[in-house]
Amino acid sequence: xxxxxxxxxxxxxxxxxxxxxxxxxxxxxxxxxxxxxxxxxxxxxxxxxxxxxxxxxxxxxxxxxxxxxxxxxxxxxxxxxxxxxxxxxxxxxxxxxxxxxxxxxxxxxxxxxxxxxxxxxxxxxxxxxxxxxxxxxxxxxxxxxxxxxxxxxxxxxxxxxxxxxxxxxxxxxxxxxxxxxxxxxxxxxxxxxxxxxxxxxxxxxxxxxxxxxxxxxxxxxxxxxxxxxxxxxxxxxxxxxxxxxxxxxxxxxxxxxxxxxxxxxxxxxxxxxxxxxxxxxxxxxxxxxxxxxxxxxxxxxxxxxxxxxxxxxxxxxxxxxxxxxxxxxxxxxxxxxxxxxxxxxxxxxxxxxxxxxxxxxxxxxxxxxxxxxxxxxxxxxxxxxxxxxxxxxxxxxxxxxxxxxxxxxxxxxxxxxxxxxxxxxxxxxxxxxxxxxxxxxxxxxxxxxxxxxxxxxxxxxxxxxxxxxxxxxxxxxxxxxxxxxxxxxxxxxxxxxxxxxxxxxxxxxxxxxxxxxxxxxxxxxxxxxxxxxxxxxxxxxxxxx
Numbered sequence: 001x002x003x004x005x006x007x008x009x010x011x012x013x014x015x016x017x018x019x020x021x022x023x024x025x026x027x028x029x030x031x032x033x034x035x036x037x038x039x040x041x042x043x044x045x046x047x048x049x050x051x052x053x054x055x056x057x058x059x060x061x062x063x064x065x066x067x068x069x070x071x072x073x074x075x076x077x078x079x080x081x082x083x084x085x086x087x088x089x090x091x092x093x094x095x096x097x098x099x100x101x102x103x104x105x106x107x108x109x110x111x112x113x114x115x116x117x118x119x120x121x122x123x124x125x126x127x128x129x130x131x132x133x134x135x136x137x138x139x140x141x142x143x144x145x146x147x148x149x150x151x152x153x154x155x156x157x158x159x160x161x162x163x164x165x166x167x168x169x170x171x172x173x174x175x176x177x178x179x180x181x182x183x184x185x186x187x188x189x190x191x192x193x194x195x196x197x198x199x200x201x202x203x204x205x206x207x208x209x210x211x212x213x214x215x216x217x218x219x220x221x222x223x224x225x226x227x228x229x230x231x232x233x234x235x236x237x238x239x240x241x242x243x244x245x246x247x248x249x250x251x252x253x254x255x256x257x258x259x260x261x262x263x264x265x266x267x268x269x270x271x272x273x274x275x276x277x278x279x280x281x282x283x284x285x286x287x288x289x290x291x292x293x294x295x296x297x298x299x300x301x302x303x304x305x306x307x308x309x310x311x312x313x314x315x316x317x318x319x320x321x322x323x324x325x326x327x328x329x330x331x332x333x334x335x336x337x338x339x340x341x342x343x344x345x346x347x348x349x350x351x352x353x354x355x356x357x358x359x360x361x362x363x364x365x366x367x368x369x370x371x372x373x374x375x376x377x378x379x380x381x382x383x384x385x386x387x388x389x390x391x392x393x394x395x396x397x398x399x400x401x402x403x404x405x406x407x408x409x410x411x412x413x414x415x416x417x418x419x420x421x422x423x424x425x426x427x428x429x430x431x432x433x434x435x436x437x438x439x440x441x442x443x444x445x446x447x448x449x450x451x452x453x454x455x456x457x458x459x460x461x462x463x464x465x466x467x468x469x470x471x472x473x474x475x476x477x478x479x480x481x482x483x484x485x486x487x488x489x490x491x492x493x494x495x496x497x498x499x500x501x502x503x504x505x506x507x508x509x510x511x512x513x514x515x516x517x518x519x520x521x522x523x524x525x526x527x528x529x530x531x532x533x534x535x536x537x538x539x540x541x542x543x544x545x
Contacts, residue, residue: 006119007043011035012050013160020171028173032181041208046120048178048204050160053167056131057124059276065130065165067142068477069490072097072162075146080104088481088488095453096170097480097490098163105155116152123149123161130165166490168528170451175203182207188215198402199345201226201274220343222263222296225270227403229298229335231392231411235543237376240393240410247393248349249376250334250367251383252411255302256525258331260284261338263294272525284331293359296338297331298400300365304328334365337400350396369396380412389413417540418498418520419444420531422491424453426475429460429468436465437472437487440519442495444510445533454510456537459497462519494531496520502541512537 015035019028032051039047049055054063073087082104090100116122126149133141146165150158163169179197183190188210196206196218209215220226234240240247257272267285269278278285281301336344336356344352357364370376370393380391390413398408421442429438439460443453463471471493478490498520505513512534 006121007039007047009118009120009123009157009161010154012047012120013154013156016051016160016163016169016171017156019173023172025177028177029180029184032173032178033184036181036207037185041211043120044211045204045208046124048207050120050123050164051169051171051173051178052175052203053164053169054204055127055164055167058128058131064167065127067130067146067165069097069480070477071130071139071142071146072101072165074143075150076101076104078143078147079150080107082107084481088483091480091488096163097166097168098159098161101150101162102155102159105150105153105158118149118152118157118161123164127165168491172449172451178203178207182210186210198226200224201402220296220338220345222261222294222338223266223268225259225261225274226337226345227274228257228259228272229401229409230403230405231394231409232405232407233417234393234410234412237373237380237412240376240412241371241373243407243410244393244395246369246371246396247376247410248353248367248396249370249379249391249393250365251386252389252392252413253300253302253332253365254387254389255300255332258284258299258301259337260288260295260297260299260331260333262288262291262296265289273527273530281329281331283329287331287363288361291359291361293339294341295336295359297333297356297361298335298337299331299333301329301331304330330363332363332365333361334367335400345400345402348397348399349394352400376412418496419456419514419537419540420494420496420523420526421456422453422528422531423475423489423493423495424455424491425486425488426471427458427485427487433465433468436468437475438463438468440495441486442497443491444537445531447533447535451529453491454534455508456510456512457497457499457508457514457517459495459514459517459519462497463522467522491528494523494526494528496523501544502537504541510534510537512541 015031018031022028036044036047049057055065056063087100090103091097094100126145129145130142149161153161175197179193180190183193192215193206193210196209196215197203199218199220200206201224206218209217259270261268261270267278267288268276269281269284271277284301333356336352336359338344339355339359344355353367368379370379376391376393383391390411393410393412395408421444423440424443425441426437427439427441428434429436439458441455441458443455446452446454474493475487475489478492480488480490482488497514497517499514500516502512503515504511507513
């Protein structure tokens with residue numbers, strides 16, 4: 001391995017192939033540790049980014065290379081000859097663009113007179129170039145960059161090049177595996193790596209810190225967002241009291257989870273997925289800028305007038321003149337993560353609430369202390385009457401645990417539950433929706449550890465005609481192929497669907513079907529690895545009685 005220059009991409013690809021073919025968690029950790037310990041710091045960071053599907057470090061890219069299916073297809077066309085029907089058939093067989101690229105190149109592809117060597121750094125430079133391409137001629141630039149990389153690729157390298165490019169690794173490796181591997185590779189404690197990751201929120205940076213003996217430098221810092229603490233679903237008010245006893249209850253708003261960081265005159269807003277969304281909400285920046293303190297807050301972005309907040313529709317509204325007058329927004333804070341120059345994560349909720357209200361912010365979420373099921377039920381009904389989703393109940397002694405979902409916070413929602421799924425296909429509608437992709441075929445993950453997507457239903461209601469037109473264009477940009485009335489697309493649009501019930505069905509590969517599904521909202525704040533899996537579907541199926 002040539003650590004002095006940059007590690008070979010072929011060795012990375014061979015590692016990924018081994019990782020995807022083993023089901024043993026301990027073996028995955030061993031393979032990762034053996035590979036990571038021999039990398040120099042720069043390559044170490046790149047390799048971990050790639051393993052987790054983070055293609056680029058260009059700030060505006062949010063880790064993705066931002067390519068449409070057409071970009072991949074056009075680049076492949078420069079390297080190997082194939083028909084559209086052949087491409088669609090291969091994708092339907094594999095369900096993975098990387099596998100498709102490997103098979104196509106295995107059939108024989110163009111090879112340059114002088115073949116360059118692919119290294120981790122060269123791949124990262126290419127990804128950054130693709131992610132930063134904007135404006136006139138950007139599509140041509142993306143295709144040229146990708147074509148150059150593909151020409152120098154073996155079939156196996158092409159597979160993982162495309163998987164990284166589309167942020168669709170699916171090799172059974174998570175941050176948890178890499179944390180264990182980094183601890184083993186650099187002889188540091190697993191708990192030290194885990195704690196550093198919760199604060200730094202970047203596994204590639206944490207691994208480099210472990211390699212260089214700097215884990216003690218990890219700490220909460222402003223403008224480095226952390227994963228939000230999550231609430232466990234509760235089946236009843238009685239369950240909440242049985243598990244927690246005395247608790248705080250507050251409304252569960254139907255908005256967008258936001259983390260707000262302020263230092264001096266600078267304010268940054270981060271989504272649930274920790275993407276910087278400051279540019280979308282200038283009025284929130286104005287509201288927060290009026291406060292004197294430096295702080296980090298956790299909360300929810302909502303319409304001042306109430307009602308569901310659809311993130312994708314909001315982005316469209318932002319382009320409309322007068323949007324701020326017609327659709328006023330506000331940020332409701334319910335937790336304080338940092339204040340008065342120190343992290344508050346290890347303080348109990350009762351003290352974090354005290355710090356929150358001491359900031360003098362006008363829009364802090366009201367809460368009440370309860371200790372009986374009937375009080376929880378009353379709070380739930382009052383919240384529903386105000387147009388909210390339900391309530392969140394929290395242990396007053398709970399510390400803030402980034403990314404954790406446990407029995408310290410519970411959420412109680414309306415009786416009809418929902419699923420987060422991803423659209424994998426769309427069918428043309430009828431009547432006034434003729435010629436418009438309006439019936440969405442959607443899927444869930446096979447399991448938490450298996451990212452294979454399995455279809456579970458189709459929905460055609462819940463979106464406006466204007467939204468359907470926007471998504472029609474989105475799907476056509478991400479079209480993989482078309483057969484009959486169905487356009488198959490890259491799995492990039494996460495939606496929340498409601499339904500009347502779940503039933504067993506041989507119609508879909510999942511073995512289940514949703515009865516009377518409808519689209520509740522588009523979850524642009526969620527990524528593909530956050531959608532629900534078959535275990536969640538089975539739990540809901542059993543809960544029906």
